[in-house]
Structures are given as C-alpha cells and as structure tokens.
Amino acid sequence: MRATSTRLFVILALAVAIGLATAVSPFASASPDGLEKVAQDKGFVDDGRLHALQDDAPVPDYAFPGIDDERLATGVAGFTGTLAVFALGSGLAYVIRRRAAGRPGATGAPAT
C-alpha cells in the first residue's frame, strides 16, 4: 500500500507543479523582484550581465524560443523546466540510493 500511495503522492505533487508552471506562470507578476528592484533604485542594475556560458542558454528569460506569444512561451518554458528539474533531481536521488546500496552492510539493491 505504501509504495502505491507514495507513487500517487509524487504523481499528484508533480501534476500540481507542472500545472502551476505551465498554466499559472504566464500570469505571474512581471514587476521586478526584490533584488532587481533594489538594483534599479540604487543604480547598480546595469552592472548585471550574462556569462559567456549563458549566451546559448536554451530558454533565456523563461521564454521558450520560437514562440511568438509571450504567455505561451512562458508556459512552455515552465512545463519544460519543471520536467527537466524533476529529471535531474530524480537522477540525483537514484545515484545517491545506488551508492548507498553498494556500501558494505547496506541492504537493498546489490552492489554495483
């Protein structure tokens, strides 16, 4: 029962995250956030620049490239980003558990 119910919990939580990132984020406030507002008011916002590694960032500024509609571009960016972060986090968790299972005295999956 526990395994199913945890799976259900994860699926529900992921669905909420994807729903928020896809359908709600296009309607989020476009005002500058706390740091950006302070940087504007105190006159150092123009010090900010992109790193050379970010010139080819796949989804700059949370706008999915090639989509003219601003809200749609943000929603698609949110959808893609949420799935990418989920994949990265899950991959990390998988590696952590595998390493733990491989240690002497550990139970679970066989050593690798």
Place this chain on the structure above:
Amino acid sequence: MSLTLAMHIPDGFLSGGVAAGAAIPAIAAVAYGLRTADRELDEARVPLLGVLAAFIFAVQMLNFPIAGGTSGHLLGATLAAVLLGRWVACLVMAVVLLTQAFAFADGGITALGANVLNMGVLGALLAGYAVTAGRRVLPDTRVAFLGLVGGVAWLAVMVGAAATATELAVSGTVSLGTVLPAMLGVHALIGVGEAVITVAAVSAVLAARPDLIAGADVAHLSPGPPPRPATGREVTT
C-alpha cells in the same frame, strides 16, 4: 537590459573574490549533503527529492506582486528543509538554481555559489535547526508547528536578503548602509509570501502523508485519522 523576469544575482554584481568566497561554503554544504543524503533520505522519501525540486522550480516562477511595483517569489529552502532535512534541502536548492542558471540564464554562473548560499544553504540550515529547536519549546500542536514553520520561512528570506546585501557591499557595488535597509525592507514583505506558501505546502503534506515530513514526529499533528499502530516493519536507520 535583457534581465527582465525573476532575477537571482547575475554576474557582474559581485567581485571575483566575493563570488569565490561565497562559493566555498556553498560547495562544502552541497558536498556534505551528497555524503549524508543516503542516511537522511530513507527509501520511502527518495522520490520526493525530484518532485520537490520540480515544485520549487515551478513556484519560483510565480512572482506575486508586493507594494511599490515590486514582485517576489518563493525561495523554498524552508519548505525543502522541513520536508527532506537540512542537508538534502541544500541539494534540492542546488539542483533548482543550477538549472535556472544554465538553462534559463537566471542567476549568474560565477554568482551561482552566492545564490546557492543565500537562497539555499543559509535558509535550509537555519530552518533545519530552528524548527527542531522551536518544537522543543513550543506546544506540540498543529497550529504551533505550522506557525513555527511560517516564522522560520520569513526569517530565512531575511537572512538570505541580508547575506546578499553584505556580498554586494563587500564587492564595492553599493554601500551597505544603502543596500541593507532596502533589501531587508522589500524582503520583509516577500518573506510573508514565502511563509504563506510554505505553510500551505507543509500543511498539505501534513494532511496527506505526515510520515513524509523529515525527522520530525509530526504524524499526530495531522488533521486526518490517527496513524495506524506500528506493524514492526518500519525501516530502522
């Protein structure tokens, strides 16, 4: 300016020395998190790492308006620390901020360590210790627990804002007397949003699966039916 939406510290705000100085404790905390995660993250809560990182990424996109043409968004370190423990929370926040910096150009690359420190590590460690300590002195009720989580979430945002202001000042970008009150003032409001979202998310988990909340004996605070008696099959760690 191409920086329009939600903005973490971009490159250019911090001096090289400050960026490196902030990166050292950030890297140390993430490395320690990687070493201890397998002990903190028992089998049942493994899938939560990915889903919590995804949730925090999603909610960070939801800028809410606060006073004066300014917006704020969730940071999420307190939420992560309450659900997964302070060291796994450092990993969750690093995953989110790393993805934002490299894929979304949100937050600098040389400033990544400072962003992980300010928005992740400081809040996660503060929340981890403060919630544990607070529960010892506060009444053992659901309202007290959620109130504590909300208060700590607010404080974590203020600590992150103060750290950011200090790093900017030490970098010579702006004077501390100018930037510290401004950062604390705006984040006192953003912190309220952080507290509301964090309490809402924690109370949802408390209602659905109180056993998934890290290291804290909170099952009896769930508004649902009382937990079933022990079956003797619990995982011992």
